[in-house]
Amino acid sequence: MSPENWTQITEFVLLGFPSSHILQILMFLGLMATYVTTATGNLLIIVLCWMDRRLHTQMYFFLRNLSFLELLLVSVVVPRMLVILVTGDQSISFAGCITQSYLYFLLGTTDFFLLAVMALDRYVAICRPLHYEVLMSGPVCSRLVLASWLAGFLWVLCPTILMASLPFCGPNGIDHFFCDSWPLLRLSCGDTHLLELVAFVLSTSVLLGSLALTSASYICILATVLRAPTAAERRKAFSTCTSHLTVVVIVYGSSIFLYIRLSEAQSMLLSKGVSVLSCILTPLLNPFIFTLRNDKVKQALREAVWPRPVA
Numbered sequence: 225m226s227p228e229n230w231t232q233i234t235e236f237v238l239l240g241f242p243s244s245h246i247l248q249i250l251m252f253l254g255l256m257a258t259y260v261t262t263a264t265g266n267l268l269i270i271v272l273c274w275m276d277r278r279l280h281t282q283m284y285f286f287l288r289n290l291s292f293l294e295l296l297l298v299s300v301v302v303p304r305m306l307v308i309l310v311t312g313d314q315s316i317s318f319a320g321c322i323t324q325s326y327l328y329f330l331l332g333t334t335d336f337f338l339l340a341v342m343a344l345d346r347y348v349a350i351c352r353p354l355h356y357e358v359l360m361s362g363p364v365c366s367r368l369v370l371a372s373w374l375a376g377f378l379w380v381l382c383p384t385i386l387m388a389s390l391p392f393c394g395p396n397g398i399d400h401f402f403c404d405s406w407p408l409l410r411l412s413c414g415d416t417h418l419l420e421l422v423a424f425v426l427s428t429s430v431l432l433g434s435l436a437l438t439s440a441s442y443i444c445i446l447a448t449v450l451r452a453p454t455a456a457e458r459r460k461a462f463s464t465c466t467s468h469l470t471v472v473v474i475v476y477g478s479s480i481f482l483y484i485r486l487s488e489a490q491s492m493l494l495s496k497g498v499s500v501l502s503c504i505l506t507p508l509l510n511p512f513i514f515t516l517r518n519d520k521v522k523q524a525l526r527e528a529v530w531p532r533p534v535a
Contacts, residue, residue: 233396236321236411238314240401240496241305252309258508259302265511266291269521276524282360283349283464284521286342287514289369290471293338294507297331300324301402301503318392321403326384328402328503332479333430334376339472340434340441341368346465347441351448379430386419400496402503435476442469467514474509478502 242248273279273288304324308314316324348359387405390412400407405423409416445465452458478501515521 233318233392233394235315235317235396236392236403236408237397238308238316238401238403239397239399241308241314248309252306255302255306255309255504258504259298259306262298262302262504262508262511263295265515266295266507268525269511269514270295272521272524276527278520279524282345282356282362282365283342285362285365286338286345286369290335290338290342291510291514293331293335294510297328297335297503298507300327300331305401316403321398321408322384322388325387325403325405325408326380329380329384329405330376332376332502333379334372335475336430336434336479337372337375338369339468339475340437341372342468343438343441343472344368346468347444349464350445379426383419383423383426386422390414390416390419400499402499404499431476431480435480438472438476470513471506471510474506475502478506 242251269291270288273284273291301324304316345360345365349356352359383405387408390409391414392411393413394411396411398404398407398411409420442465445462449458449462515525
């Protein structure tokens with residue numbers, strides 16, 4: 225079709241939902257339970273880290289911001305899915321689709337930077353403990369979190385502008401349950417080579433760059449922990465990192481699979497499955513990972529649920 229005959233479509237249709245009515249009901253119930261649990265768990269961590277003075281430290285400041293970020297990430301995707309399953313209307317406007325895609329990648333990119341900052345925090349705490357309060361002071365931590373958000377905002381701005389300027393003249397069915405960029409790109413009737421190159425370079429650099437910083441931090445942490453004189457000291461030092469390291473493995477493992485693509489022949493069903501892990505299950509698991517392995521958070525939670533009687 226020649227450019228002069230292009231007709232810009234005004235809405236897309238999300239096709240990544242089951243056609244069976246029974247499966248839709250089961251999917252709705254599962255998503256609703258997951259979303260309520262995720263929102264409750266992350267809000268609980270935010271409130272506990274805010275209210276309990278024992279959690280007013282740098283590590284829990286970052287944890288509070290991570291929980292807030294995960295809450296926003298799941299809220300960008302799941303509520304829209306629930307509305308589609310209830311109403312049966314799988315359409316989404318062009319502006320709504322571009323906005324959802326931008327917010328999803330903004331939050332995902334910020335997540336990478338914040339996880340790298342949290343790894344840096346653990347490195348300073350374990351490898352340079354005498355300088356920790358100076359190097360990771362309150363203002364420094366606030367600036368690092370702000371820089372993570374700003375970097376995420378700027379990192380995905382250019383690809384989103386390029387995406388919004390592409391012509392879409394039909395078909396308008398997106399084979400996914402949200403406006404992911406790669407299925408959306410396939411629908412454009414214009415030249416997408418520049419955007420694909422920009423997206424690949426930016427996604428690869430943020431993934432591998434933040435992963436390199438995180439990996440370097442943990443290599444130094446491991447070397448320091450192994451030099452500890454007793455096994456008890458080694459366990460104590462590394463116990464503060466295990467929760468964060470678990471989240472790092474889940475987030476980077478799923479994201480590298482999804483967005484560093486070597487072949488377009490990848491199974492779309494498998495990609496959607498990994499997307500569920502990345503944007504739905506990871507925010508769900510985070511509160512449990514950080515509370516079940518953290519004695520201070522568990523103690524604060526117990527005291528919040530069962531307050532000590534006043535003598």
